[in-house]
Amino acid sequence: MEVIAVHIRELDPSASPLDYYGFELRRAREAAGLTQQALGSIVFCTGSLIGQVETTLRVPTREFSERVDAALGTDGTFSRLVGLVLRNQLPSWFQPYAEMEARAAYISAFQAQVVYGLLQTPAYARALLGVREDGDLDAKVAARMDRQRILDRDEPPMMWVVLSEAVLHQEVGGREVMREQLAHLLTMQERKWLDIQVLPFGAGAHTGLMGSFNLLRFANDPDIVYTEDFIQGHMTANTDAFKEGSARYDHLQAAALSVEDSAALIAGVREERYAEPSGPDRSAVA
Numbered sequence: 001m002e003v004i005a006v007h008i009r010e011l012d013p014s015a016s017p018l019d020y021y022g023f024e025l026r027r028a029r030e031a032a033g034l035t036q037q038a039l040g041s042i043v044f045c046t047g048s049l050i051g052q053v054e055t056t057l058r059v060p061t062r063e064f065s066e067r068v069d070a071a072l073g074t075d076g077t078f079s080r081l082v083g084l085v086l087r088n089q090l091p092s093w094f095q096p097y098a099e100m101e102a103r104a105a106y107i108s109a110f111q112a113q114v115v116y117g118l119l120q121t122p123a124y125a126r127a128l129l130g131v132r133e134d135g136d137l138d139a140k141v142a143a144r145m146d147r148q149r150i151l152d153r154d155e156p157p158m159m160w161v162v163l164s165e166a167v168l169h170q171e172v173g174g175r176e177v178m179r180e181q182l183a184h185l186l187t188m189q190e191r192k193w194l195d196i197q198v199l200p201f202g203a204g205a206h207t208g209l210m211g212s213f214n215l216l217r218f219a220n221d222p223d224i225v226y227t228e229d230f231i232q233g234h235m236t237a238n239t240d241a242f243k244e245g246s247a248r249y250d251h252l253q254a255a256a257l258s259v260e261d262s263a264a265l266i267a268g269v270r271e272e273r274y275a276e277p278s279g280p281d282r283s284a285v286a
Helices: 017-031 036-042 047-054 062-072 077-087 095-103 122-129 137-152 165-169 175-188 239-255 259-273
Strands: 106-111 158-164 194-199 213-217 224-228 233-236
Touching (some): 017 062, 017 077, 062 077, 077 095, 095 213, 095 233, 106 239, 122 137, 175 194, 194 239, 194 259, 224 239
Parallel strands (some): 106 158
Antiparallel strands (some): 106 213, 213 224, 224 233
16 A cells, blocks of 8 residues: 655644644644544544645634544634634734724624625625635634624624614625525524614615714723724724714714614615526416
């Protein structure tokens, strides 16, 4: 039998969360006396994928990590570590906001052009991130989806989201992606701690014309207002800035449709603009 020598890349576990994950995965696998192929068989993937994760060529998913913990008996180590790994896939300037977002007791978001990240479907997020993002798109999408885990906590943050009507009409990813995304908004709105309002075109000039922004409120920390430009995000706990943001948000809520009318508009746009194409007219006779 021919033996193929494989170069094993040495990792510095202090270099990044991903390097630490790969280092620990290799260490735990070897301690269990398993080859990459054997571990892959147990967690339902290829040995090649195990090797790619161990050498930081692939970013692990949460599902992968949970299976590895079960296979190696590592008591949730990789399930906990993967959160740091995925968060590190977010842009460096966005990571501080994501950390604060995860701790917030109340989140108020106004989005002028796209669906708020915590409410995006994987397909919608992929279409957005694929426009300009370099690197591992799967990892970027996984990181954005992982942010949404705060919505499934026993005590999720109270959320109020105002979307410009333009968000519903801006076709991101195609008709099928938008149809799924708008359906997701309607499903999410059924949660008692989340309200979604749509600011209609008919509202005219409004206090959100300067752009999207988010307000984060905390139980024990200063409140924060967050904005973005085309380069990076800006977060401040300045009380005057937060007061101005709160006033602008109050006006947006007042100008927006009610929660019930917003749901009706979302459903209407989904049906009229993104309905599944009808099949051929089978009643026609040649």
